[in-house]
Amino acid sequence: MSSTAGSPVAVTYLEVTANADGQRLDNYLLNQLKGAPKTLVYRIIRKGEVRINKKRAKADTRLQAGDSIRIPPIRLAEKxxxxxxxxxxxxxxxxxxxxxxxxxxxxxxxxxxxxxxxxxxxxxxxxxxxxxxxxxxxxxxxxxxxxxxxxxxxxxxxSRQALNFLQDQLREHSMSKIYQAWVLGRWPNNLVEINAPIDRASSPSGERRMKIADFKEGKASLTRFKIIKKHQDLTLIEAEPVTGRTHQIRVHATSAGFPLLGDPKYGNDLINEHFRCAGIPRMFLHARRLEFLDPQTLVRLSIEAPLDENWQKVEQVKVK
Missing domain, CATH: 3.30.2350.10 (Pseudouridine synthase)
Known part of the structure; x- marks a missing residue:
């Protein structure tokens, strides 16, 4: 096994550490073979080229500390x-x-x-x-x-144990992620949540875009909103995505008629360009606060990320 093209390759044997005890074989290999395409990882498992303690295994096989993993010769491009x-x-x-x-x-x-x-x-x-x-x-x-x-x-x-502990909180919606965003328009005071399914939108160019979907087709998506302040034809809002769908805040805000300032996918190109010319070339979505149960102390932490200087510049620009 090698991490760079042109280097010698050979069969590799890895011993599963306590940190990987209970992990699925496919996830373990994807972590060990960083840069390898998923299709390659699943192919070598399927063909029996990966062995656990000299025996064939399936992608969902759970590893145990001390297992010996045989990995066939693989030549990876520079990562x-x-x-x-x-x-x-x-x-x-x-x-x-x-x-x-x-x-x-x-x-x-x-x-x-x-x-x-x-x-x-x-x-x-x-x-x-x-x-x-x-x-x-x-x-x-x-x-x-x-x-x-x-x-x-x-x-x-x-560690994997910490990762599992924290991702359990995501699945149980006990981890809180609070965002701030500048949106175009005067956000109405009574719009405090949007509950609308989200699904992938078809795109001829292959660009990743999402859309509001039918309840039978899309994934359930809920975002809570709060107004921080209004300025000209803009509103600074706080958004809490209860679910964690791709582009959730951006899609929900746009569906209500209030696209994010600077959003290259769902925003207003003319206004975005106006702000870029004024020296503010970013999308105004910021993960302001993160609250979670610390796996080390089991104490609930609240961590805040300061805003960059561009956020102060927004109110200095006259909106067209």
Whole structure:
């Protein structure tokens, strides 16, 4: 096995540590073979090239500490994690972007424009950058996602046990994520929640877009809203997504007639360009506060991410 093209490849044997006890085989391999396509991982399992204690196994086989995993020779392209990060991003992640850390978790204030992970067209994301900055954290994983253009609180777990503990809170809706957003229009005082299913929208270009869907087709989606203040033909709102659907706040706000300022997918292109020309080139959605039960102390934490300077500039621009 190799992480770079051109390097020698060979059968690899890995011993399952206590940290991976109970993990599914497919998830374990995806974590070990970072950069490998999912189709490749599932193919080598299906063909019996991956063995647990010399026996064939299925993708959903649960591992036990001490298991010996045989991984066939695999040649991977150079990974995003091998792309050196810039000095500016390194300084940010080592400094003011870190909002909270203990032995189990980390919370960062992700800047707008940084993807949470590398992928199609993205050489390096937050998780790959952090693995370079903190190489000792071998089991570091994202607990949840934020859109590339969204800033604010992002939670990471330092072990699989912490990851499972935190993701259980997401599934049970006991983790609270509070966002702030500038939207176009005067948000009505009586619009305090939107309960409308969301589904993937067809896009000829293949762009990932979502839409409000029929109750029989879409996934149930609930967002609660609160007005912070109104300015000209804009409203600063607080949004709490009770469910965690893709683009949920953006789609719900747009469906009510109040697209987010700077939203490149669902927003107003003319007004977005007006603000870009005024030197404010971002989408105004920020994960302001994150509340969760700390897996280390079992105390409920509330972490806040400060707003960047662009938020203060909005009220200085005259809306067309």
């Amino acid at each position: 995003a994690s091998k792309t050196p990060i810039g000095a500016g991003l390194r300084e940010l992640l080592e400094g003011k972007a870190l909002l909270f850390e203990n032995d189990m978790v980390m919370v960062f204030n992700k800047p707008a424009g940084l993807a949470v992970h590398g992928g199609s067209g993205v050489r390096i994301g937050l998780i790959e950058a952090l693995r370079q900055v903190r190489p000792e954290l071998v089991d570091l994983e994202l607990v949840h996602r934020l859109d590339k253009d969204t800033s604010g609180c992002i939670l990471l777990a330092k």
